[in-house]
Amino acid sequence: MADFEPIVGRYLKLEIDGVLQRIYVEEAGHGIPLICLHTAGSDSRQFRGVLNDTRVTSRYRVIAFDLPWHGKSSPPAGWQNTEYRLTTDAYIQTILAIADGLELEKPVVMGCSIGGRIVLHLALHHPHRFGALIGLESAAHNEAHYDISWAHRPDVHGGEVCAALVSGAMGSDIPEADRWETLWHYMQSGPGIFKGDLFFYRLDGDLREDIAKIDTGRCPLYLLTGNYDYSASPADTLEVTKSVKGAYFTEMTGLGHFPMSEDPSRFIQQFLLPVLDKIEIDAHEHSAS
Template structure:
């Protein structure tokens, strides 16, 4: 085996969170590289032994070359995580896939210790206490005949160019925290980020306990338009990521004249489910025997670039860990199915609404190839691959993201 799996034995050292999780895991699994097999047993300690034990719940199977690519300091696209390798077909899970799904995020942390040690994340000192220039409010409105209480945050001048920001599936408007605090942006733009109903601080509507949440195209578009009109936004620009990146396309198709521009982050006509869809199909995101929100974070961790700052990467995952039960799964109904645009004529969409597309190179879902295809189909006036970024550019690496976004905002402001 080209990767020293025995190194997992020290993975718990100095990490109280991993130590606590390991004590509760009581898990044995095997790792196979070509024909060599190793058993990893997790409890008070992590122990590694040669061969496959009979009580191993599952086996992680990959070539020796694939394991070596995973363990490199900066993994190539598709090798940045275990689930990423699974999605791309570089890794196969044999055995109890639910046991694998139950421990995904924990095992991602465990195996990441096989890579060369990175400098620990140290946040910059705040210094003198200050209040951020971000204002949070609640908007009351009726949406499709139901009263809603929608939370939004904003920053920037009241007469600035409105920039309406749409978060990703299962998350909320906190993903735009850095943009809301960027003085260069808020000098000209009124940045507004709201939480969809059922997300973040926007509670579900009355009677939610008797229904199963599912996001549809009509519901998404109607919600964005209702918020925009209720806030009195005149010719706003709209920017969305992931499901939001799909939504900006539906908004441009149906209401292109309402928006001065649409910025699609990780936009594509459809999403790639990956080589092994069992985690989604088996419902690990909503099972009584699995922490659904930790599983949600585990499924999206593979979409984050390995070079993204640790603090920003983990804050992005924290938002996923806090979502409501099955809300992420309800959003995926739109993302993987109902909101699919492959059979829609997108020719000339940029003429209806100026379209700017930015996609991270490490995204395994809305890949750069899919966004390039979208750019050709729509005639988008701008398409760029963001190097060293993944599926959540505005939250996983906001400092690098602004270098790609600011020129786009300059063009939008100049073109009126």
């Protein structure tokens, strides 16, 4: 039997920092806008579980997009003459441009890994733009624990190397099919894209000096980190909560660096739904007042 999923995909053309971009966007559901940000070197397919879960989409308009240079969002014209490097400013401007382009009012943003880091930047610099922020595998800084030069060499398969580098950061008892689908997305990454994303993750996006300036009174901040994640560990996220008064933190037992794709069912049921319930309740109470 043929069975269409409820996800709708479209291309959004918009100018970001003076450059015309063609961004691939998928969405499903209705209600409070929920923007989902994928990890370094991957794309929005990581959120297929969230996009297909009616417990979420019955109340939230889930929106997931591929960053420029990722997935179905091709690089802009002239890319062959440049080196891809994700910067904090470019990342923020992309998120704001898409929220404006889709005419979203006070959306919730949920990001993982590099997305979990940029969520902290949004909390610091643009809290008034968002209804709530959810950081998955969030840390204020990431120390290099492998040689990234292997991700972009002419004598190795960059995609397979990227998948190998991240494969150990997942839970030990996650579904086998979900594990390999998560790695498949990494195997398809464009040349130099994982390396370019880590420029933000390791260098440009370092937030240690300013992390304590985040005011959760202006925008609620929820942090969820898998206990199998050694890249942004629960200890790293706890350091954030020590500096950010009012931030909510939950350690996700059995999950790693890619909770929404490595075990969507466990992630949504045990960890995401309680956060979304609280955000929805708070939104209703705010509108009633």
